[in-house]
Structures are given as C-alpha cells and as structure tokens.
Amino acid sequence: MTPDTFKVACSNCNLRELCMPVGFDNQDMKKLDEVVAKRHQVKQGQMLFANGDEFTSLYAIRTGFFKTCISNEDGREQVTGFQMAGEIIGLDGIVSDRHSCNAVALEDAEVCVMPFANVEELSREFPVLQRHVHKIMSREIVRENGMMMMLGNMRAEERLAAFLLNLVQRLHARGFSQSELVLRMTREEIGSYLGLKLETISRTFSKFSEDGVIEVKQRYVKILNPDALKKIFNPQPCHSKL
Amino acid sequence: MTPDTFKVACSNCNLRELCMPVGFDNQDMKKLDEVVAKRHQVKQGQMLFANGDEFTSLYAIRTGFFKTCISNEDGREQVTGFQMAGEIIGLDGIVSDRHSCNAVALEDAEVCVMPFANVEELSREFPVLQRHVHKIMSREIVRENGMMMMLGNMRAEERLAAFLLNLVQRLHARGFSQSELVLRMTREEIGSYLGLKLETISRTFSKFSEDGVIEVKQRYVKILNPDALKKIFNPQPCHSKL
DNA sequence: CGAGTTCTTGACAGTGATCAAGCGACGTGG
DNA sequence: CCACGTCGCTTGATCACTGTCAAGAACTCG
Numbered sequence: 001m002t003p004d005t006f007k008v009a010c011s012n013c014n015l016r017e018l019c020m021p022v023g024f025d026n027q028d029m030k031k032l033d034e035v036v037a038k039r040h041q042v043k044q045g046q047m048l049f050a051n052g053d054e055f056t057s058l059y060a061i062r063t064g065f066f067k068t069c070i071s072n073e074d075g076r077e078q079v080t081g082f083q084m085a086g087e088i089i090g091l092d093g094i095v096s097d098r099h100s101c102n103a104v105a106l107e108d109a110e111v112c113v114m115p116f117a118n119v120e121e122l123s124r125e126f127p128v129l130q131r132h133v134h135k136i137m138s139r140e141i142v143r144e145n146g147m148m149m150m151l152g153n154m155r156a157e158e159r160l161a162a163f164l165l166n167l168v169q170r171l172h173a174r175g176f177s178q179s180e181l182v183l184r185m186t187r188e189e190i191g192s193y194l195g196l197k198l199e200t201i202s203r204t205f206s207k208f209s210e211d212g213v214i215e216v217k218q219r220y221v222k223i224l225n226p227d228a229l230k231k232i233f234n235p236q237p238c239h240s241k242l
Numbered sequence: 243m244t245p246d247t248f249k250v251a252c253s254n255c256n257l258r259e260l261c262m263p264v265g266f267d268n269q270d271m272k273k274l275d276e277v278v279a280k281r282h283q284v285k286q287g288q289m290l291f292a293n294g295d296e297f298t299s300l301y302a303i304r305t306g307f308f309k310t311c312i313s314n315e316d317g318r319e320q321v322t323g324f325q326m327a328g329e330i331i332g333l334d335g336i337v338s339d340r341h342s343c344n345a346v347a348l349e350d351a352e353v354c355v356m357p358f359a360n361v362e363e364l365s366r367e368f369p370v371l372q373r374h375v376h377k378i379m380s381r382e383i384v385r386e387n388g389m390m391m392m393l394g395n396m397r398a399e400e401r402l403a404a405f406l407l408n409l410v411q412r413l414h415a416r417g418f419s420q421s422e423l424v425l426r427m428t429r430e431e432i433g434s435y436l437g438l439k440l441e442t443i444s445r446t447f448s449k450f451s452e453d454g455v456i457e458v459k460q461r462y463v464k465i466l467n468p469d470a471l472k473k474i475f476n477p478q479p480c481h482s483k484l
Numbered sequence: 485c486g487a488g489t490t491c492t493t494g495a496c497a498g499t500g501a502t503c504a505a506g507c508g509a510c511g512t513g514g
Numbered sequence: 515c516c517a518c519g520t521c522g523c524t525t526g527a528t529c530a531c532t533g534t535c536a537a538g539a540a541c542t543c544g
Contacts (some may be wrong), residue, residue: 076395078395096375100387127366130365131362135336148437152320187491197534198491443524
C-alpha cells in the first residue's frame with residue numbers, strides 16, 4: 001500500500017466511527033475507501049463551496065471547523081449550521097445539483113472529498129452504507145427541526161444555553177473537555193445562527209458569567225454549572241406533575 | 243390486473259409526477275409499484291404517526307393536508323411543516339428508527355404507505371429511484387434552511403407574505419387557483435409555524451387586508467396583489483445597484 | 485506598534501407578546 | 515329552524531424582550 005492511498009483511506013481514519021457506518025468487515029472496508037476521491041485543504045476564511053456552485057461531492061470534515069450560511073436577495077445572512085470533524089457537509093446541493101449555501105472554513109481545515117456519484121454507486125452495493133447515508137440526511141432534518149423550535153419558541157438565554165450545551169457535547173464526543181471550549185466563531189455568527197444580534201449574544205454571555213454559570217473570556221468559555229445551563233435551556237414548569 | 247393492485251399502483255396515480263421520479267419505462271414502473279404496500283386513511287385530527295413511534299415507513303400523501311410538529315418537555319409546540327398531496331412525510335424517523343415529530347391530518351386524508359425497507363431495496367436496484375429519494379431528503383433540508391432564514395431574520399409581515407406565497411404556489415402546482423386559497427390550519431398553527439403568536443397572525447392578515455393586498459374571510463384568502471406580497475417578502479434595498 | 489476587527493456596555497426604541505374582551509362562525513340538539 | 519355552546523378570530527391596551535445606535539475597550543495580526 002503506497003503512502004498516498006494510505007493517506008486517504010477511511011479504513012485507517014481515526015474519525016471513521018464518526019462519519020462512516022459501523023459493521024463493515026475488512027474486505028468491505030477496502031471497497032469503502034473508494035468513496036473518498038481525495039483530500040482537500042481549506043484555509044481559514046475560504047469557502048469550500050458557495051451558493052450556486054455545481055454540486056458534485058459531499059465533504060467529510062477531517063480537521064477544522066466550518067459554518068454554512070445562506071443569504072437573502074437583500075443581503076441578510078443566516079448561519080444554518082456549524083460543523084466540526086467527522087461531520088458531513090454538502091447535502092443541500094443534491095436536490096438541484098447546485099449548492100444553495102456557502103460553506104466557510106472558520107479555521108484551517110481539511111476535508112475528504114466524496115464524489116456523490118461514488119457514494120450512490122457504493123450505496124447500491126452496500127446496504128449498510130446506503131442506510132448510513134439516509135441516516136445522515138435524516139439527522140440533518142431532525143437537527144433543523146430542533147432549530148425551528150429554538151428560533152420559533154425560545155428566548156435569548158435559552159437559545160444560547162442550548163447552543164453551548166450542544167457545542168460542548170459534540171466536542172466531548174471528539175475527546176475534548178466537557179466543560180471548556182474555544183469558540184471558533186464570532187458573536188455575530190453565533191447571533192446569526194440563533195436569530196439574535198451580536199449585542200444580545202454578548203449581553204447574555206455577560207449575564208451567564210455574572211450568574212456564575214459560565215466563565216467567558218473572549219472566545220474561551222468554561223462551563224461552571226452545566227445543570228444551571230440545562231435548566232435555562234429546558235425550564236421545568238413549576239410543580240410539574242409527575 | 244385486479245382492482246386491488248390497480249388501486250395502489252403508482253403507475254396509475256395522477257400524483258406520480260409529484261412524488262415519484264420521472265424517466266421510468268413501463269417495465270420499471272411495474273416494479274416501482276412494489277414500493278407502496280397499501281393505502282391508509284387518516285381522519286381529520288388523527289395522527290398518522292407520533293413522536294416516539296417506531297419508524298417503519300415513509301408516507302406519500304394522496305389526498306388531504308397534514309401538519310408536522312414537535313413539542314418541548316415544557317409543552318411548547320412548534321409546527322415544522324404543512325404537507326399536501328404529492329409530498330412525502332416521515333423522513334424524520336430514519337435516523338433513530340423512531341419518529342421525532344407528530345404528523346396530524348388537518349383534513350380527512352389518504353396516504354400511500356411505503357415501507358422504508360422496500361424503498362431502500364428498490365433504490366439499490368433503480369438508480370433513478372435512489373437519486374429521487376436523495377433529492378426528496380435534500381429538498382427538505384433546503385426547505386428547513388429557508389425556514390431558519392425566516393425565523394431568524396424576517397419580520398412578521400415578511401413571514402406571513404412568504405407563507406402565503408409558498409402555499410399558493412404549491413396549490414397552483416396541483417391545479418388550484420393562483421390567487422385564492424382556503425387555509426386548512428388555524429391562526430395558531432400558522433403562528434406556531436412562523437414563530438409568531440396567533441394574535442400577530444390575525445393582525446397581520448388585517449393589515450394586508452386594509453392595504454388591499456389580500457382579501458380575508460376566516461379561512462378563505464384571496465390574493466389581490468401578488469406583486470405587493472412579493473415585495474413585502476423580499477424588500478428591495480433602496481436604490482439597489484443593479 | 486498601530487490599524488482594524490471583535491467585543492462590551494449603555495441608553496433608548498420598536499416589534500411582537502401578553503392579557504383581556506367581545507364578536508362571529510359552525511355544529512348540535514331541542 | 516332556532517337556541518346555545520364552543521371554538522376560532524379580531525381588536526385594543528399595555529408590557530417586555532430584543533434590536534438599534536453609539537462609544538469605547540480589548541484583542542489580533544501584520
């Protein structure tokens with residue numbers, strides 16, 4: 001096996017269990033490596049793909065951190081998601097063969113390029129991969145349902161608490177701390193994601209900090225009282241029966 | 243061909259071009275009929291599936307009108323979509339083998355039950371069906387991206403204008419009027435969908451009516467000035483270059 | 485070190501929520 | 515056919531949360 005093929009092999013990737021299905025034997029795994037055509041570097045601030053670009057591939061994030069966002073005719077921007085290692089982006093492009101959002105690297109990143117034709121072809125051969133692709137898309141649908149609940153029903157504090165808990169949970173699944181994180185995005189980007197203005201994000205951080213729930217210093221955040229955060233995110237109705 | 247098989251055949255369904263892929267020859271079409279196991283009636287107010295139900299099937303709406311909604315631990319409800327004939331619901335269940343939302347019939351309805359195992363099996367055999375399933379899921383992701391933009395960035399009037407335009411456009415694609423519609427949902431359900439309260443929906447309807455943009459009488463809505471609605475939905479920045 | 489970006493904080497304003505009351509439509513049963 | 519009750523809708527008055535505008539501080543990076 002040459003160093004080259006070694007480099008792009010899913011079978012040797014430490015993120016495999018995050019972005020690929022389990023239950024493959026070694027022989028299948030070799031075939032699965034064909035999904036990934038190559039790797040691609042994206043510098044901080046650069047776009048992996050942009051609204052209107054032809055859709056050819058899905059991308060599995062190997063390292064780095066992305067945001068996806070859409071923008072209006074009148075210039076308003078909505079961040080639709082933040083993605084980290086092991087997550088898949090580009091699903092938006094399937095329906096129209098063109099991407100409908102921008103994917104911007106918030107730090108230097110590397111992605112595995114998975115030509116969608118390969119994905120579909122191997123999906124026909126491997127039911128477990130087919131199921132996996134379906135699950136990834138379904139997961140994104142369910143995530144966005146949750147976002148609709150946030151944006152439609154929750155107040156600023158609840159949104160930010162939910163955001164922090166979600167972020168730290170995903171980082172923890174990747175071996176990082178359960179209580180400390182460094183934000184890769186600005187207050188404005190958090191605000192866009194949560195349907196709030198950057199000043200509101202800043203104020204809410206300050207309030208959480210005053211209440212001793214978190215410690216904030218610029219991009220660094222330490223969660224001091226996770227239970228308090230969970231309570232903010234999911235306020236129990238007083239004297240709830242049962 | 244017995245009347246029974248005739249009844250559930252996609253090949254004879256007038257909604258085929260809405261919910262099934264094009265580009266099938268007659269022979270393939272016969273096989274494709276195997277996707278649909280049976281039809282199922284849902285009375286107004288009944289649930290097709292509920293949060294927590296085991297996921298087994300996708301459903302293609304033949305007649306009727308549905309809402310899908312999720313609810314919080316503390317009882318807040320978010321309508322995540324309204325679905326009409328030719329649209330597919332149930333995609334939320336794939337990721338966890340359980341549904342994560344409720345699907346409620348807003349009028350008496352009939353759905354085609356498509357066991358997901360059938361869908362996956364036939365998808366492996368027919369690339370055109372496989373691609374179609376992927377597109378349906380991607381379309382839902384893109385729709386929800388647009389909802390995030392609405393909920394995160396738009397004001398009440400813009401949301402309601404966008405909602406009406408979207409609804410009438412989908413109805414028109416099904417052969418109904420471009421300008422008149424009968425709402426199948428309450429003001430409260432519209433509000434939940436749009437992240438607003440029912441009073442705001444009512445007030446905004448009244449304002450549109452006073453401005454001569456629409457005519458409203460309870461559930462009946464007539465769009466008098468579609469251009470004005472589009473302008474509300476998508477306000478051009480003053481003196482926009484180009 | 486300096487320019488530009490990002491963040492914080494204050495004062496004030498505005499949009500939509502909340503609370504409240506009454507109206508209108510619809511369906512049922514007398 | 516009409517009385518009545520329920521549910522959905524409208525409208526008004528007031529309030530609260532978040533947005534807007536502004537100024538300055540802190541941080542980053544060339």
